[in-house]
Amino acid sequence: MIRYIALCGRDRQENSELLHSLAPLNKRVGLEFVFFDSSRTLLDEYNRGRRFDLILLDVGEDGSGLSAAIQLHRLHPAMSLILLASSEQWAIPGYRTRACGYLVRPFSGVALQEEVWLALTHCETPDFYYSFSSEEGTVQIKHSEIYYFESDVRRITLVGESASYQFNGQISQIAQQMEPFGFARTHKSYVVNLLHVENLFRDVLTLANGCQIPCSRMHHQEVARRIRDRQPSSELWAPPRC
Missing domain, CATH: 2.40.50.1020 (LytTr DNA-binding domain)
Structure with missing residues (x-):
């Protein structure tokens, strides 16, 4: 079964790097990626009813991505989310978003794969x-x-x-x-x-x-x-x- 992942990074280059890092996991599981250049466009898609198995979302230097994450959680409380940040300062506020992962740059490809695997395993939990x-x-x-x-x-x-x-x-x-x-x-x-x-x-x-x-x-x-x-x-x- 294909898993759909939304990548909402700082820029296209980072999205490309994330995709490259997840290539080994893609071969193992089967992933489909959708790129977003801002959390606003991602929110617009969710408001139109689109859903993903996992979202990798950039927090932003000012933490503005957390607001989008909270709104996403309200639209879809069962979603799985991994936050990407440049420092640890947003880790505790990020708890309100119900994120299942928090990665601080620079992070290794192995660390990213482990966080994504954990989140996708969580997605496989059956809904009753x-x-x-x-x-x-x-x-x-x-x-x-x-x-x-x-x-x-x-x-x-x-x-x-x-x-x-x-x-x-x-x-x-x-x-x-x-x-x-x-x-x-x-x-x-x-x-x-x-x-x-x-x-x-x-x-x-x-x-x-x-x-x-x-x-x-x-x-x-x-x-x-x-x-x-x-x-x-x-x-x-x-x-x-x-």
Whole structure:
């Protein structure tokens, strides 16, 4: 299966160098590259509905690329992203973009191959679906497209990326069912997809779509721990010898 990678470097020369460095991995996996001369053009493509398995994005000397990365994450929370930078100063702010890799120039071709292999392996993780019966009939929605569940007695509202649904259910059962897939009970009435959490401050969770969800004292410590630990461990990945 071909993997589609967007290269958004500082200039055409760097894009060409990135392509050359990834040639050994291309022979092993099968990659298709699309070049962008700016993060603005890449965002325009995403707004038109285009998607990539991986994005290599230049941070920029002023960190302006991070703003584009955050917008890309809001459009497609499950995307895989590697940030390219000239220094380490943007590494911590880059965490908000949910990047799975951060490379500081000058980096070796081997380091680039390892980061790309890790990210593509992450892409191969299957996306699961949540199924339920509503007034529209039986609905299936990807877990990665769900922001949160909200309960009003036994009436559940599921808020997703592009639509919301209502159906009958128990929030306790949903919490138990969805916990293995990165969801957490944050309040007696809410189960939230931690993939979409941008900030936890006091008793409020802010999601990528701007929604603010309460986080009760009972659940605060566990939710905070799971947000800190949600990045996959590098020990799980075994990059190929290219």
